[in-house]
Amino acid sequence: MTEPTNDSGNVRVRFAPSPTGYLHVGGARTALFNWLFARQQNGTMILRVEDTDAERNKPELVEGILSGLNWLGLNWDEGPFYQSQRTQLYVDAAKKCLANGSAFLCYCPAEKYVGGDHAEDGTEGGQVRRVVRCSCRDGIPSTRGTRPAIRFKVPIGGKTTFYDVVFGDTEFSNDDIEDFMLLRSGQDNEEFGQPMYHLSVVVDDIDMRITHVIRGADHLSNTPKQVLLYRALEAKPPIFAHLPLILGPDRKRLSKRHGATSVSMYRDEGFLPEAFQNFLALLGWAPGGDVEFLRTSDLIQKFKLEGVSRTNGVFDKAKLEWFNTQYLQHLPIEDLLPQVEQELKRSGLWKEEWASGSGREWFSRTVDLLRPRVRLLPDFSTWARAFFSDDFSIDPAAEAKFWKDPKIPDLLAKLAEKLAALPEWNHDAGDHALRALCEAEGVKAGLLINATRVAIVGQAVAPPLFDTMVVLGRDRVVKRLRAAAPAIVAKS
């Protein structure tokens, strides 16, 4: 995945995370939409790490971002490329702008250009300073003896327009665009310092022949600057598609305050990647119509940039959980098995005999029996532990709920012997045996059914009893029943 490959399709897209944090939900959705579009168009997906800011960049985070993408099944065809290793390209481009008059050497102190949220110091007569046109752009250095930075020389007057697949034709007045920084001023012996975002993005998108820039709508207002840069570098701008932002329940931009915002947290909680993908795809996009359960292949087939919403959306964890249960319940069993296998390996309950043959069949039947009641993958190791291990404990709440009746120990003991003597072992045989016993003892079948469930799986909640007994096998069931009776007596 590191070597550039020749592209068969002509669509080329990229996902360009900055390693200043983990892969968050919004980034994952951007990556997903790029990926869906690339795969559908038979195009090329490029991964580019935007690590030009040496101070904020944390190289160790790259690995987490890549593994998050891998977990979601979002693979790439070229890269990862690192901008920190491509500095010369950006410097050359900036100098080209300088040479053709579309950029200038700026000697102003940084504070002069500060605006917006950072404008406390830049206030002038109560007015917040915004667009700055300093004298440097006309070749008159504002300050002597300082090292210059390179700024883009935004045209005076006129408009910059571009087409966005999601937001349509968009235009900005050039007079509203500040002369943005291309290259920082140099430190020590450097001629110039680090390249800035707009420069490196545009240079790379040109160099990598990106055809569609699919990214968060927070970049919509940045786009005219980049369009101006494309022109200055004599390149044709790509097609833009800006995606609405993902917000927390309080309608603020999703952040750590909202709990889990990193995709790795969802992986660790035990969500199925395909369910997560399905959920994410439907946040800001819909195929039209009422279908919601869309597997990866469906998404690839139906995805359309034109169908992307322009409205910011709230991340709704309850809906994500619903998607997960849908996948747990409706996935072809063979697609679910490997995930459960992985979970059992993680928790140390896995046995090699379940890997193939009759063991695999048993494993498949058991998972199939369990899955309507599972919400997250780890439930297989915790709630359903008794299905995979003899080392399990009786849930105190289940005990309190279903072992109250003083007749229970005796009934369980009798049931054990009755089951042990059964000529055959299947659902109906167990059913009949239990009901016959209850009739003879004059108790309701429900009483013993519930008590038996607790005895053999340790839980108040489990699959239907007689199916559970079949899956567990006669030996286990009888053994657990025999153990339960004296245990109850001992406690009371």
Next chain:
RNA sequence: GGCGCUAUGGUGCAACGGUUAGCACGCGGCCCUUUCAAGGCCGAAAUACGGGUUCGAUUCCCGUUAGCGCUACCA
């Protein structure tokens, strides 16, 4: 402050000039029942506000309001 974007139930989407405004999550109720889920049925719940345009506006235009974004020698 300036510029930009957005506005359908609590949430995610649908309806892209004509529907009793649809679906899903969540919520409430009922059914099923061997626990708990699942499933089935039913219910409460929305076009931000004000003007236009039109025979007719959720849909097109303008304004207001609100939210978000950008406004860094961050990305």
